[in-house]
Structures are given as C-alpha cells and as structure tokens.
Amino acid sequence: MKSYFQTGNNAIFFIITAGVMLASFVLIAVFTGFQHETKKFKTMVVTIVLVLLFQFIVIDPIRFIVLSIDAATWPKKQIVNYRSDMSKEKYSHLDYLRTRLKSLKSQLMITIEHRNEKLNEKYSHIMKDLKLYGTYFLLLLMVVVVHQDPLLYYNTNAVRTLLSHNTSSTLGLKEIRYMDQVYDFVELTLIKGFNTSQTLDTAWLQIPQMKRLGVIRLRQLRHIDNIGAYDPQWDCSNSMPEWSTPFTRLHYEDKYWRIYEPWTPLRHTPSLDDGLLLRFNHYGHDMDYPELAGYMALLSTGPHNSLKVLGFLKGYSWLDHRNTSAVFIDFTMFNADANIFTVCTLLVENTNFGMQLTRASVQSTKLLESLDQMSHLKIIVMLLYLIIVIQFCRSLAVKLWYNRSAIRKAWNKVDVVIFVLNIMLLALIVLREREVAKLLQLLKESTTRDYLDFQRPTRLYLLINIIMGFLVCITTLRLWKVLQFASVFSVFTKTLYMAWPAVASTALIIIIFLMGLGMAVAIINGNNSEYFQKLLKCIIACLCFAFGFSSEVHPRDMFHGGKALGIVLYLVLVFIIAVVLMNVFAALIFSYFENAEQDRKETAGRSRINFLQFLRLEYAHTLALCGCRYFRRKYRARGRTVRENIAWAMYRQELVRSKSSSIVLEKKPSDEELRFQYRRRIEMLLGLSAILTVQVELIERLMLGDKNGNLPSSSDSEDSDLPEMYRKSKTSKV
Template sequence: MKNIFQTVNNILFFIITAGVMLASFVLIALFTGFQHETKKFKTMVVTIVLVLLFQFIIIDPIKFIVLSIDSATWPKKHIVNYRTDMTKEKYNHLDYLRTRLKSLKSQLMITIEHRNEKLNERYSHIMKDLRLYGTYFLVLLMVIIVHQDPLLYYNTNAVRTLLSYNTTSSLGLKEIRYMEQVYDFIELTLIKGFNRSRRAQDTGWLQIPQMKRLGVIRLRQLRHIDNIGAYDPRWDYSHNMPEWKKPFIRLHYEDKYWRIYEPWRPLQHTPSLEDGLLLRFNHYGHDMDYPELAGYVALLSAGPHNSLKVLRFLKRYNWMDLRNTSALFIDFTMFNVDSNIFTICTLLVENTNFGLQLTRASVQSTKLLESLDQMSHSKIIVMLLYLIIVIQFCRSLVVKLWYNRGAIKKAWNKVDVVIFILNIILLSLIVLRVWEVAKLLKMLKESTTRDYLNFQRPMRLYQLINIIMGFLVCITTLRLWKVLQFASVFSVFTKTLYMAWPAVASTALIIIIFLMGLGMAVAIINGNHNEYFQKLLKCIIACLCFAFGFSSEVHPKDMFHGGKTLGIVLYLVLVFIIAVVLMNVFAALIFSYFENAEQDRKENKGDSRINFLQFLRVEYAHALALCGCRYLRRKYRPHGRTVRENIAWAMYRQELVRSKSSSIVVEKKPSDEELRFQYRRRIELLLGLSAILTVQVELIERMMLGDKNGNLPGSSGSSDSSDSDIPDMYRKSKTSKV
C-alpha cells in the first residue's frame, strides 16, 4: 500500500477527514448535554495535563530504570532472530526510477556552496537552538503579558492620592507637619474613614466602598537612644512602663485583661527562615533607614469605639514624644473583592531634628488569590505551555551535560544553567507564595477583632517573582544573542565589541569619573536646595539622566544656588564635556570599529558560503513544498511563442538590461578564482540536469512501452541504467522453476 502522505490529494483527503471528525466531536459535545461548569472544566483540563506530565517526567524514567536493571541483571540467553516479512509490498523498476528522479531533483538544489559540512552543522545547531530558545522566549513574554494587570497601577495611584491629600472628610498624610497632627490623621482618615456605620465588623472605606480592611491597623514606632541625626543610630529594645517609665515591672494580671503594656514593649518575633529571608529589610526614609523587625507596636481595634479608646490612651500616656521617637509606621491591608486586588499600605512619619514631620505613603497592589476558577482560559493555556517548554529546555540541558561533562566549561552552557536555576527558584517562590496566602486566609477566618494580618511576606514574594521574571527575560535575550549569530548584523556587532572593549571600557571609565566628580560638586553646593541633589548617589544618577537628555525633572536653575558663575561652569561641564564631547567620542569610537569589522567581513567573505535562509530552503525543502510553496512559483507561459523563441527573448532582455546598467554603474571584473567557481557550478548544474533528463526519458519509455511493472517486452534488462546500479529491493526476484 502506498504511503498516504505521498500525494497532495491524499493529504487534502486526510485534512478534510480529520476536520470533519473534529467538528463532529465538538458539535456532539456542545449540543448533547456534554457540558461542565467553567471551574470544573478548568480543573479537569489542568488535572489531565498534570497527570500526563507526571507520567512523562516521573513514571517513565522509573519504568526505564527498572527495565534497564532487569536487562542488566538477568540477560536473555536466547537472542531472537528477526526474519524479513515476506508479505510486505513489492517494488518494481518504475518505483526505483521515480525514487531516483526525486533524489536527482533534490541533489540539484545542493550546489558547491552547500557542501561546507562544518557550516551546515553549525547552522543545524543554530536551528535547534533557535527553535528551543525562541519558543521559550516567546512563551515567557506571553507569561509576563498575562501576569501583568493594568488595574494594579490605577489602584495604587488612586489609594496613594487619597491617603496623601486632604478630602472633605479626611486629613491627608502630606498635611502632617507636627506630631500632634498624627493622632488627628489616624482618627479622621484611618478610624472614621474605615467605619462608616456603628457596626463593629463594617470595615469598608469611605472613599472606596468596594475596599475592605483585613485585620486591624498596626502602629509601629522606632525609638533611638542617641541623637536622631546619627548615621548609625542605636534603636531602643528595652521594656518600659506606660509613659516610658522605668523600671519595668511584670504584673501577674497583665495577661488576663486588656493588654495596656504592649505598646511599651519591643516587638517580639519568632526567628524563622521566612522572616529572615523576606522581612529582614530596611525602609528607606528621608533621613535614615529603618528596619522592619524592630520597634514598639500598638494595635487598634476593628470597631471605631475601641480604636478611639486605644488612640486616646496612647496620646494620654505620650506614646509618641519629640525626644526619642524617630519614625512611626502605620501598616494595614485592604482587599477589593470586585477586582481581586490586595492593597498593602505602609505610611511613614519621620520625626526630624528641626521639629517638623516628613511623610511618605508606600502603597503596593497585587493579586494574591489566583485559583483556577479566577484565572482566564488564556492564562491557563499560557502557563501550561510555559511549563511544557521549561521541561523541554531542562531535558535538553541535562542531556547535553550528561553526555558531555566538559560542556559546562563553555560560557553559553553556564548561561543555560543559570536559566535552569532561575526557573527552579521561580517555581519555588510561586509555591511558597500560595502557601503563605493560604496560611493568612486561614488566620483571617479564625482571627479576632485585635489580630493584625501581616501581608508583607506574600507581597515580598510577589516582588521577588517579578524580579526573577525580569532576570529571566534579560538572560534569555542574551542567550538568543548567541543563537542569532548567523545574521551578519549580530556577527559584526559581536566582533566589534570584542575588538573595541578596551577602548570602550576606558572611555566609559572616563565618563564615570567625570560624573562622580561633577555629582560630588553639585551635591555639596546645591544639595540643600534641591531634592534631586540631596544625596550623592541620587545626584550622580540625576546628572547622568540630564546628560542623556532626560531634563524634565532637573533644570539649569537648580545648579545656580552657589552663584551664577559657578552654576554656569557646572552646567557647561555637564552639558558640553559629558553630554557632547565624551558621549560623541564614545559613539565615534564604536562607529570606527564597526567600519573596520564590516570591512574585514567583506574582505574575508567567500562565494562558497551560504546564508542561513539558503540552508533552511534546502534543509526543509519538502516541508516548504507541503506548505504550498510550490503553488507560489512562477509558471511557464508561452505567450504564443515556442520554447526556443522564449529563451531567445529572455536572453535578449537580459543583455539589454546589462548594457543599460553597464553604462551607468561600472561593474567590478570578477577574479580568476570567481570565474573558475562559476564555471564549476554551471558544469555541475548541467550534469545534474542531464541525469534528470536521462531518468525521465527512461521512465517515460517504460511507462509507455512496458507493462504495469515497467518491464519492456522481449527484454528484461535493456535499459539505460545498469543492473548493478539498482538496489536489491527494486530488482526483480528470479526464482528457478522446478
């Protein structure tokens, strides 16, 4: 039986049959009650995929290990002798000629340029890497697209604005100038703003009713021992009585009644791996940095009545004072059910040496509840595709390093190992975040009116996941750089960087030295008058951005606080020396190396080298033919003339075009080596065409004059092709008659 995929008609028949069957199954599933709920359908699809992955990743390797141990321990004594199947299809001489004709047509495409085995092997590896890393990169970008939500930005911006500025019913955080106003802000904005009715469980926000507060508000202040302006302050961890009185006395009834002594005790936390990795960070304030796991904590209540009592108690006993209070953090979490957005708010009020308060509102929005019923179908499909591509990538890396241990020394294989490690870290962080959110939701279900739910840990995990995904995109882009080396642009750029890195590094170092020196001068002179020049690192970054043209925040007048003359000098150094002279030197240096690398590439370029597209055209010629490219070719049209007349007319037009172009452009005369190369290529082309015509003539002769097997009458071997050239499978079997 002939192969079903040999002719276009059979392929079309197969496609139509498969389409009809698939459409029938879909219609049966839709119109005969074979339906499921959306949540159940998603669960079924994900379960099926996970079971298949478990089968391929875990079960199959275990099965092969058991079979290999069994084969190595108890080898078979008798080797099975395989015999040829006598019932298989018989091939005749016509089949041989057809196969020979296809082979000659394929060989006609393989010219001298395609016989560089090293180049072909290199292009073959590039094609495999391009298929693997290109697919991985595209799926990773799709994961990032479905992972991001534009509502998070608008939610963050809206909440930060409502908390920072005054409204008709609340006090803005930016309006706080003195410490006494902190209590008014907590009362008006955070207590009465989140309790519109008298019910204790009503925690909806007055400004955005869809948002509900989870848990209670936490007030955490850090108290210093030495001066507040010290760069390395010592924080207070001692136990105190109300009004910060000493000595501390432990009373036997303090655990039985309302815990009025907690605001005067330092924060107690259980040392754990999660807290050490996720919460051991500092909050960056205007004056100094403040640790997260330190300070004195006071918790408000869920109802407004008890919260106001706690606030008045703190105010009466001077919980915040101008002497030792360094900073106050106000932490709470809100949840919007309609958009499934958690909003973690951290409000900072810094007590400065000059008596005024500096404030900052840190608002972070995220989606922490991502179960199957809340995920879209596109996101589920993208995540499953990403999981499959990651498994394929890990399999390719493991196979490469398993059979060649020395391959780990190559730089690009080390990059692959880094990508593999980042994917493992990403998967671990996702699982850890789901576990943290589940633990917090369980606590929310069992919490009382005075429990604080700390969503900082899942929020930090969410930020780490975004950082890992950013690094994955960056390092995968670098890995694609190596794959795209077949293109001349990437090759020239890589060679340019290799040649010019000492000069480019020296020029970059000079620019950095100028920026650091100018940044120090601008920070010393104008740091007390401008926010962007307040700190040295921030000043250097502002000067660098201004030098590259980002001048929307920094203006020339910001440098004139030390005098107009000095300001003009600093401005000229920044604009003329750094932005014009050094940057132009940097660009001109790279451009000169580009010209040299391009000239070397043109000089070393040989005619026997094919490009990547030519390699793909020959390598996947059959696939391109199946895709319909054969129908896109130009067909021969006689236009009422014979073949001889059409050839003469085409040669006349070519000669006419050549004569017109030669009068305008002076063509470079080819060298003797190029002429010999072209002559050899034409000779091989003519020989290939001659062989094709010979086979075609013999095939036509046997089809017209021979029988159904292609045997000519009166002669069993009279053909242009010798019998020794025919493979055994195409020869006619000769059996002696008994």
C-alpha cells in the same frame, strides 16, 4: 502509510474505525453531557495535564530504570534471529526510476555552496537552539503579559492619592506638620473613614468596594538620645506607660487588656521566613528604618474601641518629640470585585528641625489566583510555559550528561542560571500560596484585636516579579547567541570583542567625570535642590542629564554656589560629558564597526551560504507541501515558441546590462569567481542531463512497457546500470 498498512483494505478499515470513534465522541459530548461549569472544567483540564506530565516526567523514567535493571540483571538466554519478511511489497523498475528521479532533483538543489558540512552542522545546531529558545522566549513574554494587571497601577495611584491629600471628610498624610497631628490623621482618615456607620463594617468611605482586613498597626521607632547620629541606636527596652522606668511586670498583665504592649518592644522568634522576607529597611527622607524593630500598638475593629485605644495612647504620651524618630501605620485592604490586596505602609518622620516628613507606600498585589478566577488564555499560556520549561531542562540535562566538560562554556552556564531561576520562581510561587493560605485561615479565626501581616506574601509577589524580569533579561542574552547566524549580530559581537579595551577605558573616564562632578554638585548645591540632595541621587541625575533626559534637572539648580561656578559645572556636564566623551564613545564604536564590516566583506567567500538558504534547502519538502509551489512563476508562451522566448529573455538581459554599465562601472569578477561560476554551471548541466535521461527512460517504460515497466525483449535498453534488487530475475525453463 504503506509501511503501516500493507493493503488497501487495512487502510480503509482503519479510516472507518477512526471515523466511527470520533463521531461517537462528538455525539456523546454534544447530546449526553460534558456540560460542566467553568470552574469544574478548568480543574478537569489542569488535572489531566498535570497527570500526563507526572506520567512522562516521573513514572516513565522509573519504569525505564526498572526495565533496564531487569535487562541487565537477567539477560535473555536466546538471541532472536531476525529474518526478512518475505511478504513485503515488491519493487519494480518503475519504482526505481521514480526514486532516482526524486534523488536527482534533490541533488540538483545541492550546489557547491551547500557542501560545507561544518557550516551545515553549525546551522543545524542553530536551528534547534532557535526552536527551543525562541519558543521559550515568546512564551515567557506571554507569561509576563498575562501576569500583569493594569488595574494594579490605577489602584495604587488612587489609594496613594486619597491617603496623601485632604478630602471633604479626611485629613491627608501630606498635611501632617507636627507629631500630634498623627492622632488626628488616624482618627479622621483611618478610623472614621473605615467605620462611617459606627458599626463593625470596615468598608472604606472613599472606595466602598475596599474592605480593611484585620486591625491597624501603629509602630514607632525610638532612638537613644542620639537623633543627630547618622546610624542611630534604636531603643529596645521595656518601659511603663508614659515611658517611665523602671519597668515592673504585674500579675494581671496577661489577663486583662494589654495596656503595657505599646511600651514593650517587638519580639520576633527567629525563623527562616522572617529572616529572608522581613529583614529589610524602609527608606525615609532622613534615614533608614528596620522592619523588625520598634514599639507596636494595635487598634480595634470597631470605631468605639479604636478611639478608646487612640485616646489612651495620646493621654499617656506614646508619641513624644524627644525620642520618637518615625511612626509607621500599617494596614491591608482587599477589593473582592477586582481581587486586589492593597498593603499600605504610611511613614511619618520626626526630623531634627521639628517638622514632619511623610511618605505613603502602597503595594497592590493579586494574591488569590485560583483556577476559577484565571482566564482560559492564562491557563493555556501557563501550561505551555510549563511544557517548554520541561523541554529546556531535558535538553540541558542531556547536554551536560553526555558532555560534562560542556559546563565550562559560558553559554551553558547561562542555561544553568535560567534553570535555577525557574526553580526559584516555582519555589517562590509555592511559598506565596502557603503564606496566603495561612493568612486566610487566620482571617477566618481572627478576633477584633488581630493584625494580619500581609508583608510576607507581598514581598514574595515582588520577588516573583523580579525573578521574571531577570528571566526575560537572561533569556534575551541567551537568544543573542542563537541569532549569531545573522551578519548584523555577528558584526556587532565581533565589534564589541575587538573594541572592549577602548570602550571600557572611555566608559571609565566618563564614570570618573560623573562621580567627580556629582560630588562637586552635591557639595555646592545639595542644600538647595532635591535632585542633588544625596550623592548617589546626584550622580544618577548627572548621568541622566548626560544621556539626554533633561526634563527634571534644570540649569538653575547648579547656580546656588554662584553664577561663575554654576556656569563651569554646567559646561563640564553638558560639553565635556554629554558632547565630547559621549561622541568619542560613539565614534569609537563606529570606527570598529567599519573595520569589522570591511574584514567581513574581505573574508566572505562565494562558497558560503546564509541561514535562510540553508533553511530553504533543509525544509524544501515542507515548503512544497505548504503551498509554496503555487507562488512560483509559471511559464507563459505568450504566442511564441520556446526558442523565441529564450532569445527574447536574453535580449532583455543584455539590454538591461548595457544600460546599467553605462551608468555604474561594474567590477570585473576575479579568476577564482569565474572558475567557481563555470564549475557551478557544469554541475548544473550534468544534473539536468541526468534528470532528462531518467525522465526519457521513465516515459519509454510507461508507454512501451507492461504494468511493471518491463520492456519487450526486442528493446535495446539494458539493465546493467541497475542495482541488483531492481533487476528482473531471469530463470530458464527446463
């Protein structure tokens, strides 16, 4: 404070002014106002933070660029000569002694082990990275925690259960056995289940808090007489009702009810959003089905008109057993109490053997996240995460700006990937908000025949979760590099580097065995076991069984090709893969661990400090201010003199050493270690001697000198060892 306040009056003036201003703000906030509602208060806080960030990120760089251009274009003609300020505080000999004493105490802590500058520089960089990446990792985990909502799981599970199984008034999706039951399911479960009072109310009978948005879309995919093909060709031709050809376009088609729409294929205008978000396949039991294909039929909001549409489709055989491969039933529900959108996609597959296979896909998302609906904790976490991302980007930009060749390093490439993922995350959030705003505007202006497609914002929500998962994984990987100061991480990294050829070879052998066994099990038992139905699923099931996850796969699943062959397959899976190869894999890594640990012990020297010792010395002053001085052991006389206490402590140490030597044979230190210990003791004694000398002189000047520490002229002390600025100027009187 002395450098800022030259006199005590200035310091007192500053304290009084700051206290008056702070008290005024507190009184204004308590008695006058600032009593805003929660939504307005959150908006004000977020606005203030965003304005400050905009100031620091955009305005300040522009201002500095303009000032630098101005200074470079129109330099100053006159160079200001800086002169020393004669009004600065004068330092006395006592100030020099106090400064010298602090310096000697600090030097006493710097032993031989702390003089490895290369190691200290490495630990300094590790500490900076640990602050940055550790804070970023913790905030990223907090963002994931506040982003997840446990209600989404319960909502998804409840809706899937209610749609899949029978209730007292509805038909379950799993009970559909033939194609005509699709009409019964739509009528009982989706029309009458959402319109119990025969009005335009679309609340669900099972969960009254949920309300359907828009109308229900029925979409079917039709093959071109090749139902047995592995890659079928989907029909995309226009037809008349009852799928009759040739197609004829009538002049009143667009003026009346769209009776030809169910027999015309979907037409999508090429767009970037549809190409990125909707160009995916639905995975069924039999084959995969594209999203942007098929024939669509829309129901109505009211139950009466919906039943009319359903009767029309049934009367004109919109679903048939010959060419219909799959039927999709799409609709969206919204629960205003829980702020949850539920996007339902129900699939009914028409298989080759005449039975219907069904699947209910339910996605629960939170697409409306305004400030008034977000908790204070989530707002604080998101703002802190935004600040730490800006710091991370600044650190990366500075690193690459001053050293462009640093981009070749693998860990800097990882930093670039983290930066790109954060940019993608921000872009996806903005795109999702735009899609939701468009759908809400369409909902506001929609009619009874509009279908609201929430697939795009739902896909964006899933992509955001995936990006956040990748961020957590790659940040954990980046944090591994920072944690290399610990011996455990260092040994593990060195072990993997030494053992990667052997480990890769063993892993390749395990993969070859798993693929071969998976093919054999799929061919022999694929027709009788659900887990061996497909090749990829079979290999994954064998891998899980080999790693100990045996709750789903049972030995009886392998005995469909005969007991003898089943025993052979089971022995190969259990004994060769799960026991022999996995144990070889673990034993190989363990042997390399032993070698790496032995090398580390042999190469470790006495002159190397660990990271905690570096932190203890680097932040010694901070630890002292935090109160660590109160946890130090204090000297207690216990009724004895200092000499007696020293003799008693040495006796106890000798007694403990004699007892331990009789039990464990101690290794004698080498000559190098003895020389190192001797040098450390000598340096410590010299440091203590210098500290005692300065303390004695300081006491002498405090007791015998004046207020500035100057001794009388008769004193024997000399000032020859003092710097020039601390010597007392002697002027002769004329």
